[in-house]
Amino acid sequence: MTTTTWLIILLVLSVVANIALTARLTVLRRRPLPLPPAATVRDSPQTLHALESTRLELEQARQAADHATGLMQGRDLELGRVRGMLTEAQARAADAAAAAQEALALRKEREGLLTRLREREEEVRLRSRERDDTQAQALARIHELERRLADAEAGAEGPLGPEPVSPAIPRQLPLGRDTTADSSVDGADLGPVVVRAASARGDRARHDGEHRRDAVLLRFAEEIPTPTLLSAVAAGSPRGRWSQSAADRACRSLAAQVGRYGESLGRELYGPGGDDGALGALLRTALQGVAHSMRLVTRGEGPGGEADDAAIEVALTGLLTRLGDGREREHLVFGVGDGALLRLRDGAWSAEFTPGESAPERTLRLPADAARVGWARLTTLPGDVLAVCSPPMAELLLREDVGSWFAARWAGRQPYLTSFLSEVNAPVRSTGGDRSVVCLWDFGDARDARSASR
Missing domain, CATH: 1.10.287 (Helix Hairpins)
Structure with a gap:
C-alpha cells in the first residue's frame, strides 16, 4: 500500500x-462516589483503612x-x-x-x-529529384543541339549548302566617299555574360559596289554605378549619302549620352524608387543629344545651310544589360525605327521588342524622330540568348529554315570572333541588306560560362 x-x-x-x-x-466523571452508610461512622481501624x-x-x-x-x-x-x-x-x-x-x-x-x-x-x-531531372533534361537538350549542329555541319542539305560556315567573299571594294570596311566584328567574355557583335555588307550592296551602311557598338557604361554593358546597332538608310558615317556617329554619340546621364539612368534602372516616367524622359533626352551630334555630319549641306536629315537617316536600337552573376538578369532595350530584339530560348527565336509597334512607327528615323523613342524592360534566365538586330538580320533569324541553323550554332555556346563573323556572313539568300547583330549569352554564373566556351 x-x-x-x-x-x-x-x-x-x-x-x-x-x-x-x-x-x-x-x-468515570459521572460515576457517583460511594457514600458511607447512614449509620453512625465509627472511627474503627477498618473504616479508616477503607476511607x-x-x-x-x-x-x-x-x-x-x-x-x-x-x-x-x-x-x-x-x-x-x-x-x-x-x-x-x-x-x-x-x-x-x-x-x-x-x-x-x-x-x-x-x-x-x-x-x-x-x-x-x-x-x-x-526538390532534389526535380533538380536532378532538370539537370538531366538540360544535358539531354545540350546533347541534342550538339548532334543537330554536327548534322548541319556534316550534311549537304539545308538552305546554307554544303559549306554552311564559309563566309561570302566580296568580289570588289565599295565606292564612294563614305566607305568603310566590308565587315566588322567585336566581342568580350564578361564572366557570366558573353557578347559578340558583327556587321557585314549585304549581298545587294556588294553586287552594286556600294558601301556598308550599318554600325555596331559595345561599350562598358562605367558612368552607371552598377556594372552595365551598352550594346547598339545602327542601320543607315540605303538612300542616304552619309548613312554609314551617321550610323557610326549615332552609336558613338549614344555611348557618350549614356555616360552623361549615367548616374540618373542607374538610379531609375536599378534603384528601389525607379520611375518609368523619369526613365522615358532620360531616354528621350539622350536620343535628342544623339540626333544633334548626327546633324554635325552634314551641317551646311541642307537647304539654307542646315543639316540634310535625309542623307543621315538611321534606325537605332540600344540595349543596357546588368552584369554580374544572377539567376534573372535585367535589361533595358530602346530605340527608334525598325530594329528588333530577339530571344533564343529552347532552340526557338522569338521577337521580344521592336521600337516601332505599327507600320508608320517602323518608318521613324533619327535624327528627325528622336523624341519618339520606344523602350521596354525585360529579364533573361540562364541559357537565354538575346540578339539586337538590324531588319535583314532579324528576318533571317525568324525564318524557320535559317533560324534553326543559327539556333543550333549559338545555343549555349561562346563562338570565337572569327566564327561568329563567318556565321553572320554565311552565304544564304536574303533580302540583300546589311547584316548587323549583337548577340548576348546569359549564363547566370561565370563558372557556367567557362564550361560552355569553345
Missing part, C-alpha cells in the same frame, strides 16, 4: 482511540483522568500532524498529476515536430 493509504489508516485509528478514551473519562483506600482510588482516578486528558491532547497533535501530512501528500499528488499532464503535452509537441521534420525531409528529397 502507498504512504497516503497508511496515513489515512493511522488517522482513523487515532480518531477511534480518542473517542474510546473520551467515553471512558466521561463515565484511605477510597481516597487513594479517587486520587488514582484523578491521575488517570489527567493522563487521559494528556493523551487526548497528544492524539489531537498527532491528528493535526497526520492531517498536515495528508494535505502535503495530496499536494504532491496534484503536482505529480500536473507534471504528468505537462509531460504528455511535451510528448505530443515532440511528435508534432518529428512529423514536420519528416515532411520537410520528404520535400527536400522531392
